[in-house]
Amino acid sequence: MKIFAKIRFYWGAAVISTVVAALMIPGVMVFRKQKHLVMHYLNRLNMFLMGAKAVAEGTLDPEADIVVMNHQGIMDIVGMEALQKNHLRWVAKKELFETPWYGYLLKYGDMISLDRSSKAGLVGLFKDVKESLEKKHRQVAIFPEGTRAKGQKLLPFKNGTKLIAEKLGLKVQPVIITGSKWVLNEHERTGHSGTIHYKFLPTIDVSEASEDWFEKLHETMQNEIDRIYETTGRIR
Secondary structure: OHHHHHHHHHHHHHHHHHHHHHHHHHHHHHOHHHHHHHHHHHHHHHHHHOOEEEEEEOOOOOOOOEEEEOOOOHHHHHHHHHHOOOOOEEEEEHHHHHOOOHHHHHHHOOOEEEOOOOOHHHHHHHHHHHHHHHHHOOOEEEOOOOOOOOOOOOOOOOHHHHHHHHHHOOEEEEEEEEOHHHHEEOOOOEEOOEEEEEEEOOOEEHHHOOOOHHHHHHHHHHHHHHHHHHHHOOOO
């Protein structure tokens, strides 16, 4: 019933906020060298308390420099962190660094702040990605749509990912996420128990790819989203 879906949404939102504020932020501040483990284990706790789980088809390529994913909401990140143990460095818009609780988590988690309001933001992103790979040895995770999508169709990808990948000659791995909006739908404010699926597609070596690799990436991801929906009925 709709009322129970509404209750589950607010329960899920409360769980995530409480775990972030009471456990995750203090954890990454105190255990700085193990902060990735803090985030993994506590996001698993989030999933458990919400009656959700994350499953993978394929694996995260350790040779990939950037992981690109379609985006529906916060559960994309919660599930991904719960699923794997790599020390991902997420790209988030600057405004999120200024929000209560989540801003502190992004800051102390040493994530990448992207200022989308100026051209200097792309220069900053380039420097941060380069630093992540060469000095911090952390893979970068980004949502090339730039914002949460409401429907099945992918939004146009922002060119920042393309420009940086080509400039640095990076390896890009696409990941298809389905089912996260069922678990927590931030547009309709509904929630359910369920499974978030992550399908890891083959990595693209941009230095050896064709000039239209970015357009083909968008097409490949959309085709896979459509195929999953047609065969399983699972929305993204």
